[in-house]
Amino acid sequence: MPGLLNGVIVRVTLRATMSRKRALLFALPAILLIGISALLKATAHGQAWPPVFLGQFGFSVIVPLTALLVGGSVLGAEVEDGSIVHLLATPVHRLTVVVSKYVVAVALTVVFAAVPEYLAGAIAKGPSDRLTIGLFVGALAGAVMYNALFLMLTAVLSPGRALAFGLLYVLLWEGLLANLVVGVGLLSIGHYALAIAKSIAHNSALQPHQTVATGIGMGAAVTVIALAIAVNGLSAFSIKGDIA
Amino acid sequence: MSADMTAAAPAPESGSGVIHNIGYRRYDGRRLGRAQIVLALTWQSLRAAFGIGRGAKAKIVPAILFVLMCLPAAINAVALATNPSGGALVGYDNYVVSLRSLVMLVFVAVQAPHLVSGDLRNHTLPLYFARPIRRIDYPAAKLAAFVLACLLMIEIPLLILYIGNVSQVHGAKAVWAQTRQLGPGLLYGLAWAVLLASIGLALASTTGRRVFATCTIGIPLFFSYILSHALFMIGRQAYGPVAPGQESALASLSGLISPFTLLGGVLRWLQGPPKPGRPLQVSQVTLVGHYGDVYGLVFLILLAAAVGALVARYRKLAVA
Numbered sequence: 001m002p003g004l005l006n007g008v009i010v011r012v013t014l015r016a017t018m019s020r021k022r023a024l025l026f027a028l029p030a031i032l033l034i035g036i037s038a039l040l041k042a043t044a045h046g047q048a049w050p051p052v053f054l055g056q057f058g059f060s061v062i063v064p065l066t067a068l069l070v071g072g073s074v075l076g077a078e079v080e081d082g083s084i085v086h087l088l089a090t091p092v093h094r095l096t097v098v099v100s101k102y103v104v105a106v107a108l109t110v111v112f113a114a115v116p117e118y119l120a121g122a123i124a125k126g127p128s129d130r131l132t133i134g135l136f137v138g139a140l141a142g143a144v145m146y147n148a149l150f151l152m153l154t155a156v157l158s159p160g161r162a163l164a165f166g167l168l169y170v171l172l173w174e175g176l177l178a179n180l181v182v183g184v185g186l187l188s189i190g191h192y193a194l195a196i197a198k199s200i201a202h203n204s205a206l207q208p209h210q211t212v213a214t215g216i217g218m219g220a221a222v223t224v225i226a227l228a229i230a231v232n233g234l235s236a237f238s239i240k241g242d243i244a
Numbered sequence: 245m246s247a248d249m250t251a252a253a254p255a256p257e258s259g260s261g262v263i264h265n266i267g268y269r270r271y272d273g274r275r276l277g278r279a280q281i282v283l284a285l286t287w288q289s290l291r292a293a294f295g296i297g298r299g300a301k302a303k304i305v306p307a308i309l310f311v312l313m314c315l316p317a318a319i320n321a322v323a324l325a326t327n328p329s330g331g332a333l334v335g336y337d338n339y340v341v342s343l344r345s346l347v348m349l350v351f352v353a354v355q356a357p358h359l360v361s362g363d364l365r366n367h368t369l370p371l372y373f374a375r376p377i378r379r380i381d382y383p384a385a386k387l388a389a390f391v392l393a394c395l396l397m398i399e400i401p402l403l404i405l406y407i408g409n410v411s412q413v414h415g416a417k418a419v420w421a422q423t424r425q426l427g428p429g430l431l432y433g434l435a436w437a438v439l440l441a442s443i444g445l446a447l448a449s450t451t452g453r454r455v456f457a458t459c460t461i462g463i464p465l466f467f468s469y470i471l472s473h474a475l476f477m478i479g480r481q482a483y484g485p486v487a488p489g490q491e492s493a494l495a496s497l498s499g500l501i502s503p504f505t506l507l508g509g510v511l512r513w514l515q516g517p518p519k520p521g522r523p524l525q526v527s528q529v530t531l532v533g534h535y536g537d538v539y540g541l542v543f544l545i546l547l548a549a550a551v552g553a554l555v556a557r558y559r560k561l562a563v564a
Binding site for chain 2: 057065172175
C-alpha cells in the first residue's frame with residue numbers, strides 16, 4: 001500500500017484551485033454570511049434568528065455550495081482541461097490521487113465554509129456558545145461528506161455533467177425535498193450534518209430528520225462509499241473525445 | 245430593419261468587407277443577408293436550448309424540467325375532471341411559484357451555457373463576425389432565442405392549465421373569465437422569461453467553459469434565492485410587524501435580493517395592495533409592503549444591466 005497522501009499532488013491541487021480569481025468567489029459567501037450575521041446581531045430583536053439563519057441558510061447553502069465549487073474543481077478542472085492525463089500516467093496509486101485531492105478539498109471547504117460558520121456563530125451567540133460549537137462541528141462533518149460525494153461525481157461523470165448533477169442534487173434534493181419529505185431527510189447529507197450540530201447545540205430550532213447516531217453512521221458510510229466509487233471510477237478512467 | 249438588410253444583402257464580394265470564402269468550399273449561389281443570418285442563428289440557438297440537434301443525453305435535462313413544469317397543470321386538469329365542483333388548484337399568474345423558480349433556475353443554469361459557451365470556447369466567433377452581421381446581432385439573436393426558450397418553458401404549462409380549466413367550465417362567460425385571467429398570466433410569464441434569460445446569458449457569456457458557466461449562473465441564483473427566503477423569515481420573526489398588516493422593512497425588502505422573489509414582488513406590485521378580508525398566502529409570495537415601486541424599479545434596472553452586460557461583452561470581445 002503506497003502512502004495515502006502525496007505532497008506533490010496536494011501542493012499542485014492547492015495551487016491550481018487557489019491561484020485564480022475563483023478563490024475570491026469561494027470567499028464571497030463566507031463574507032456575506034458573516035456580514036449579515038453582524039448586521040442582524042446589531043439590529044434584530046430576540047435571539048430566534050441565529051439557528052434559523054446559520055442552520056438553514058448555512059447548512060443548506062453555504063456548506064454544500066462551497067463543497068461543490070471546491071470538491072468539483074480539485075479533480076474536475078484537471079479532467080476538463082485534459083491535464084489529468086499527465087497525472088494518471090505517473091506511477092501513483094489512484095487511491096493516493098483521490099485521497100490527496102480529497103484532503104485538499106476538505107481543508108479548503110473548512111476554511112471557506114466551516115470557519116465562517118463558526119465566526120458568524122461567534123458574532124451571534126459568543127465564541128464558546130453551544131450553538132456556535134455545534135454549528136462548527138456540523139459544518140466540518142458536512143465538508144467531509146459533501147466533498148466525498150462531489151469528488152465521486154467528477155471522477156465518474158464528465159466534468160460538466162458532474163457539476164450540473166451536483167448543483168441539481170444540492171438544489172432539489174438537499175434544498176427542497178429533504179426539507180419537505182421526512183423520508184428524504186434520512187438520505188440527506190445536510191440533515192446528517194444538522195443532526196451532528198444539534199447533538200452538541202441542543203437547540204430545538206435545528207430540526208434534523210434523524211438522530212445523531214444515524215447521522216454519523218450514514219454519513220460515514222456515504223463518505224467511504226463515495227470515495228471508493230471515486231477511486232474505482234478513476235481507475236477505469238478512459239480518455240475520449242476532444243480532450244487534448 | 246429586416247427589409248433594409250435584405251435589400252442590402254445581395255451585394256456580395258463587392259468590397260463590403262465581408263469574407264465569404266473561409267477556405268472550405270466554393271459557393272456561387274445567392275447570398276442571404278444579415279436578417280437571414282440572425283434568423284438562422286436564433287433558430288439554431290432555440291434548438292440548442294432544448295438539446296435538439298444534439299445527442300439524446302442533451303435532451304434529458306430540458307425534457308425532465310419541462311415535464312416537471314407541466315405537472316401542476318396536468319394534475320389540475322385531472323382534479324377538475326374528476327371533481328368539477330372544486331375550484332382550480334393552480335392560478336395563472338402565480339403558477340406554483342416555488343416549483344417554477346426551481347425549474348427555471350435549473351433550466352437557465354444548465355441550458356444557457358449551451359447557447360454561448362461553445363462559440364467562446366472554440367473561437368468560432370470570428371466566423372460569425374466575418375459574415376455581414378454587426379456585433380450586436382449575435383447577442384441579440386442569442387437573447388431572442390433564449391427568451392423564446394424560457395417562454396416555451398413558462399407559457400406552455402399555462403396553456404395546458406387554461407385548456408384544463410376551460411374544458412370544465414360551461415358557458416361563454418366562464419370561458420371569457422378564464423381567458424381574461426390567462427392574459428395577464430402570459431404577460432407576467434414574459435417578465436420572467438425576459439429577466440431570467442438576460443441574466444442567464446449575461447452570466448453564461450463570461451466564460452467559455454460550460455462547467456464554470458453553469459456554476460456562474462446556478463450558484464448566485466440559488467444562493468440569492470435561499471438568502472432572500474432566510475432573510476424574509478427572519479424579518480418576520482425577529483422584527484415582527486411594524487403595524488397590523490404592515491411587515492418590517494427587512495421582510496418587505498428581502499425579496500429584492502433574488503430575481504425570483506423580485507419577480508414575485510413585481511407581481512404583488514402590479515396587483516396593487518391586498519384587499520382586506522383576503523389574506524395573502526405568505527409562503528407563496530414576496531411581501532412588498534410600501535416598497536412596490538422599488539420592486540418595479542429594481543426589475544427594470546436589473547434587466548437593463550443584464551442586457552447591457554451581454555451586449556458589452558460581445559462588443560468588447562476580441563475576435564482573434
